[in-house]
Amino acid sequence: MTGAIQKIILTADYLQDGNADYEDLNTDVIVQFENGDKYVAAFYSWKNLENMIKELEPKDEYRSGRFYKVLNMVLVRDFDQGDIRPIIDAMLAEGDFQLVFRKL
DSSP states (O other): OOSOEEEEEEHHHHHTTTOOOTTSOEEEEEEEETTSOEEEEEEEEHHHHHHHHHHHTTSHHHHTTOOOOOSSEEEESOOGGGOOHHHHHHHHHHTOHHHHOEEO
16 A cells, blocks of 8 residues: 555546445445555445345344355445545544545
8 A cells, every 4th residue: 555545546446437325325445555555444324234234134043143244344424426535535544544435
């Protein structure tokens, strides 16, 4: 991870033809740096996570005490119309980026 960020990609933009609902979304976020290094992490909006929980509650897996585990997840209020650069910049400044993102 060297140099400035060159590009940030939300995979949902490509899977949903650019018509993503940024308020209710989960997506992989790929960050590409000037040196070509790429990193990825899973991002979820609060609303998306709430909806996923509502869907799971009536299922047998939930009642039997099982759980759904997501490693290295980033939870955001919303995706601010797809612009998550401020979140990535804050994670880099605070050292959280290396904890959440994995190198591709």
